[in-house]
Amino acid sequence: MAYTVGQVAKVAGVTVRTLHHYDEIGLLSPSGRTSAGYRRYDDADLQRLQLVLYYRELGFPLEEITAIIDDPAADPAAHLRRQHELLTVRLKRLQEMVTAIEFAMEASKMNIQLTPEERFEVFGDVDPEQHEAEAERRWGDTDAYRESNRRASRYGKDDWLRIKAENEDWGRRIVALMASGAPADSPEVMDLAEEHRQLISRWFYECSYEMQTGLADMYLADERFTAYYENIAAGLAAYLHEAIHANAISRA
Amino acid sequence: MAYTVGQVAKVAGVTVRTLHHYDEIGLLSPSGRTSAGYRRYDDADLQRLQLVLYYRELGFPLEEITAIIDDPAADPAAHLRRQHELLTVRLKRLQEMVTAIEFAMEASKMNIQLTPEERFEVFGDVDPEQHEAEAERRWGDTDAYRESNRRASRYGKDDWLRIKAENEDWGRRIVALMASGAPADSPEVMDLAEEHRQLISRWFYECSYEMQTGLADMYLADERFTAYYENIAAGLAAYLHEAIHANAISRA
DNA sequence: CTCCTGCCTGCCGTTACGTGAGAGTCAACT
DNA sequence: AGTTGACTCTCACGTAACGGCAGGCAGGAG
Structure with a gap:
């Protein structure tokens, strides 16, 4: 069977230009042309294209793909291993960034000031030599920094009032429950943990x-977050931490 | 305090060229120049650079960063939320790819033939319309495909003999244990599960x-892997599955 | 005065294509 | 047969975010 560029493009989910490009660089040249100069792809070409797209998806540069496919002595398994490592690294990095961004969101929600160090935390590869005490102070909290942080919360006034009200209402109820001696894994407290989650989901x-369990851990691990809750009621940070975990487990 | 390009580059961990570039596109122009035309950055510039690098690391294009930073009405929290979503999607995608590549490695290790559909599995966004039954058959297993798959394992001959020997030895021992009625979570069997893991680590x-627990799940979930182990001894797939899980838990 | 290092501006190169421009081709419909 | 509309061809420049080099000042040390 023979196919035109357009047909191949459609079935493979790429653009015609991409196929032109692969032809240009010799990565995938059609096995033939019509008398009018139209590219004709056959099944073997499609096979090769599939391989190309496979490696491309795995993040290999096209030049390397050419080498991999054209060199019969190359070791595909070794490439897979290498790519696996690369992917794992990228995955870890992304996970860190997601964590960092969640941290930033939670902090801005509570109006906690991030230290410049923490704002840089998202960069995994901080050269310690570059970040000496002297350099660090340069990134300190100037007016500009504080202002940008103040802007970090930009709901309408009414929204903020509602958020505050809901939050305080929730706070009163959990403090009351804690004071009444209800265990953190009792249904009512777990319901409030659930409400905590939904509150964040709705507004932030x-x-x-x-x-949420990640946040709960953070409430205990980071003293500033601990202080935020301990300030509401002594023991609340640990109490909420336990309730969130219990609730998450029971809903799983 | 004023800094030269080189100093800024060093402390921020970027190249001088990058700073030139940011100046060119108006993303970060130094607040002044010396009489000789040298760029002079002050603390406010450093603040801005920090912000730029922050957003850059989060994957924003430079143009968008310019807009975010320069527009005082922009909502940083909204950007963070949006970026959080993007990151989460990318993370999920990467996780799928890692799983797919592990699947491919395991399959090539066992010389199991992947269907072309599975090889495309790594592409998350297969348009169902593009992948009708007719189109799918086009990607069928031709000679070229099978050959490329055969090449997928390229150890030296001696290596393969050793791998095979080790593997068969391991197989004999676990079959013997199973036959003896040893429970899957007994120490000896768990030791063999550990050996299974180290065998993979050493050779693949x-x-x-x-x-490894992911692999164990796959051994039960995918009938071709199940068949591989059931072929060695009836019940081995489930037995190994349990042993691997037990071993993983006990080592945690 | 010379040397070395740092800085300047231009400008071309890179990756994997996107996006036309201008022209020829194919199949279908009138 | 002519025309239309969809498809194809080959240039060839544009993109993002810089890397890297050339050729030429600037500034401080020896």
């Missing part, structure tokens, strides 16, 4: 159970 | 406990 960002 | 790819 979609918060899964996994993310 | 670094295999964590998490990955």
Whole structure:
């Protein structure tokens, strides 16, 4: 069977230009042309294209793909291993960034000031030599920084009042429950943990159970977040932490 | 305080060329120049650069960063939320790819033939209309495909003999244990599960406990892998599955 | 005065294509 | 047969975010 560029493009989910490009660089030249100069692809070409797209999706540069496919002595398994490593690294990096961004969102929600160090935390590869005490102070909290942070919360006034009200209402109820001696894994407290999650989801960002337990851990691990809750009521940070975990487990 | 390009580049971990570029496109122009035309950056410039690098690391294009930073009405929280979504999507995609590549590695290790559909599995966004039954058959297993698959395992002959020997030895021992009635979570069997993991790590790819339990699940979920083990001994797939999980838990 | 290092501006190169421009081709419909 | 509309061809420049080099000043040390 023979196919035109357009047909190949459609079935493979790429553009015609992409096929032209692959022809130009010799990565995938059609096996023939019509008398009018139209490219004709056959099944073997499609096979090769499939391979090309496979490696491309895995993040190999086209030049390398050419080498991999054309060199019969090349070791595909070794490439897979290498690519696996690369992917794993990228995955880890992305995970860190997601965590960092969640941290930033939560902090801005609570109006907690991030240190410049933390704002740089998202960069995994901070050269320690470049970040000596002297250099760090340069990134300190100037007016410009504080202002940009103040802007970080930009709901309408009414929104903020509602958020505050809902939040305080929630706070009163959980403090009351804690004072009454209700265990953190009792249904009522777990309901409030669930409400905590939904409050975040509604006003700030979609918060899964996994993310919420991450936040709960952070409430204990980071003293500034601990202080925020301890300030409301002594022991609340740990209490909420336990309730969130219990709730997440029971809903799983 | 004023800094030269070189100093800024050093402390911020970027190249001088990058700063030139940011100046060119108006993303970050130094607040002044010396009489000789040298760029002079002050603390406010550094603040801005920090912000730029922050957003850059989060994957924003430079043009968008310019807009975000320069527009005082822009909502940083909204940007963070949006970026969080983007990151989450990319993360999920990467995770799928890692899984797919592990699947491919495991398959090539066992000399199991992947269907062309599975090889395309790594592409998350297959348009169903593009992949009708007719189109799918086009990607069928031709000679070229099978040959490329045969090449997928390229150890030296001696290596393969050793791998095979080790593998068969391991197989004999676990079959013997199973036949003796040893429970899958007994120490000896778990030791063999551990050996299974180290065998993979030594010959194929670094295999964590998490990955190994993933493989174990696959041994039950995918009938071709199940068949591979059931072929060795009836019940071995489930037995190994349990042993791997037990071992992973006990080592955690 | 010379040397070395740092800085300047231009400008071409890179990756994997996107996006036309201008012209020829194919199949169908009138 | 003519025309239309969809498809194809080959240039060839544009994109993002810089890398890297050339050729030429600037500034401080010896």
